[in-house]
Amino acid sequence: MIDYARPYEQNMCDLYLAPTPPAQARLDDFQVFKKGTAYIYGNYYSNSYDAYQEPELDTAVYHNLVNSREYRREDWKYKVVADWNEDDTVSWLIETAQCLGFSEYDVPFYNFKVHGLDLKLMKREEVLQRMITPNVDPMLSRRLADAVFEKLQNRLSEEMYRDRESSVFRYVESDPYQHSDAVQTVLDLDSLEHKNRLYTSDYRPNDSSLLQGACDSSDDAEDVFRSSETASPEYYGSDGSKSGDEDDKRKSFKRPPGRPKGSGRKISKRPRSVSVPEFLRNLLLDPRYCPSIIKWEDHAQKKFRFMKPDEVAKLWGKMKQNDNMTFEKFSRAMRYHYRQSVLVSVPTARLVYQFGPKGPDITTANPSMVKVKSETDVNEVIFS
DNA sequence: CTATATTTTCCTGATT
DNA sequence: AAATCAGGAAAATATA
Numbered sequence: 001m002i003d004y005a006r007p008y009e010q011n012m013c014d015l016y017l018a019p020t021p022p023a024q025a026r027l028d029d030f031q032v033f034k035k036g037t038a039y040i041y042g043n044y045y046s047n048s049y050d051a052y053q054e055p056e057l058d059t060a061v062y063h064n065l066v067n068s069r070e071y072r073r074e075d076w077k078y079k080v081v082a083d084w085n086e087d088d089t090v091s092w093l094i095e096t097a098q099c100l101g102f103s104e105y106d107v108p109f110y111n112f113k114v115h116g117l118d119l120k121l122m123k124r125e126e127v128l129q130r131m132i133t134p135n136v137d138p139m140l141s142r143r144l145a146d147a148v149f150e151k152l153q154n155r156l157s158e159e160m161y162r163d164r165e166s167s168v169f170r171y172v173e174s175d176p177y178q179h180s181d182a183v184q185t186v187l188d189l190d191s192l193e194h195k196n197r198l199y200t201s202d203y204r205p206n207d208s209s210l211l212q213g214a215c216d217s218s219d220d221a222e223d224v225f226r227s228s229e230t231a232s233p234e235y236y237g238s239d240g241s242k243s244g245d246e247d248d249k250r251k252s253f254k255r256p257p258g259r260p261k262g263s264g265r266k267i268s269k270r271p272r273s274v275s276v277p278e279f280l281r282n283l284l285l286d287p288r289y290c291p292s293i294i295k296w297e298d299h300a301q302k303k304f305r306f307m308k309p310d311e312v313a314k315l316w317g318k319m320k321q322n323d324n325m326t327f328e329k330f331s332r333a334m335r336y337h338y339r340q341s342v343l344v345s346v347p348t349a350r351l352v353y354q355f356g357p358k359g360p361d362i363t364t365a366n367p368s369m370v371k372v373k374s375e376t377d378v379n380e381v382i383f384s
Numbered sequence: 385c386t387a388t389a390t391t392t393t394c395c396t397g398a399t400t
Numbered sequence: 401a402a403a404t405c406a407g408g409a410a411a412a413t414a415t416a
Contacts, residue, residue: 272414272415273390273414273415275390275391276390276391309403309404320391320392322392324392324393325392327403327404328393328394328403328404329391329392329393329394330391330392331404331405331406332391332392332393332394332405332406332407333390333391333392335405335406335407336390336391336407337390338406338407345405345406347405348399348400350399350400350403350404350405351403351404386416387415387416388414388415388416389413389414389415389416390412390413390414390415391411391412391413391414392410392411392412392413393409393410393411393412394408394409394410394411395407395408395409396406396407396408397405397406397407398404398405398406399403399404399405399406400402400403400404400405
């Protein structure tokens with residue numbers, strides 16, 4: 001059953017041309033040397049496919065909520081807001097949200113890909129509108145929006161003040177978010193063994209006074225938020241792991257018994273990663289991918305066709321940080337979903353599959369299927 | 385940490 | 401002949 005599939009959201013797949021981060025070395029890379037045939041085989045494939053690559057899609061990155069880490073650049077720190085480009089705005093937003101003790105997964109950052117000038121003009125209400133997203137508690141989004149808005153206003157007024165002080169503006173020394181030195185070693189084996197590390201532990205507290213509660217066991221946004229206001233997080237006395245040389249003030253506080261107020265709400269921590277069927281659904285509902293590389297064959301029957309199987313596989317690989325993904329392997333993953341009727345095969349037709357009874361929800365507010373349908377027919381004629 | 389679910393890799397054999 | 405399909409097997413990852 002694929003009841004875990006998140007509802008489709010616009011911008012769920014996001015396409016952008018940011019430089020791709022250095023690919024993580026995977027153990028799989030080395031397996032090539034264990035199998036002589038695979039080595040030659042692989043070369044052959046990659047060479048022949050290179051000829052078909054379309055530059056536009058080559059640099060495309062399928063974005064899902066998981067890789068906001070692409071926006072970890074810090075250019076924005078050295079510019080005035082008015083000079084921020086879209087990426088600067090997003091980078092700032094993500095970092096600010098984290099400094100405030102929120103999870104980056106609560107931030108629908110793709111709604112904030114705006115130039116700094118537009119951000120400046122944004123009213124509190126608009127920030128809120130953009131912050132709202134189906135998977136996050138609206139109250140949480142509201143607090144996040146408010147807090148972010150305040151931060152923005154602070155920065156803007158500080159800029160104004162500095163502008164009067166000196167005509168030459170430099171932001172560096174006033175940076176409220178000094179980043180700690182990167183703790184990265186070339187020989188760090190962890191980075192080889194677990195790619196998740198990138199988004200689980202890449203996160204470094206920038207403001208310890210605010211972040212005290214953000215990284216610990218609290219699931220509750222209320223707790224996190226309150227700790228930033230009153231600095232009264234819970235004290236772990238039993239195992240002793242948190243006591244000792246830590247902050248003395250903490251010892252005088254003890255969490256009152258019972259469930260903290262408002263702790264029943266669910267906030268999004270790390271969202272479940274996108275499954276193969278979900279991924280397909282997302283592409284199918286996104287006009288940036290839909291007719292071009294994958295399209296509906298028959299929306300009513302949930303049938304779809306791969307136009308460029310290798311491009312789809314490449315996107316999947318990109319999303320999973322796996323440069324070795326091929327349609328061959330991707331389709332194997334698809335076939336495993338036959339068992340549960342999430343997908344069903346369409347015999348005789350090649351590159352055509354179908355969502356089964358347990359498939360993801362494919363409804364959408366703006367179906368572009370009508371147009372697709374006619375293109376289908378055209379292509380059909382040409383093909384045969 | 386354990387168990388289950390999903391995905392990746394590789395492979396054999398069949399089909400178009 | 402090259403692509404695509406079907407699954408088995410096993411290992412790797414992800415999630416509960």
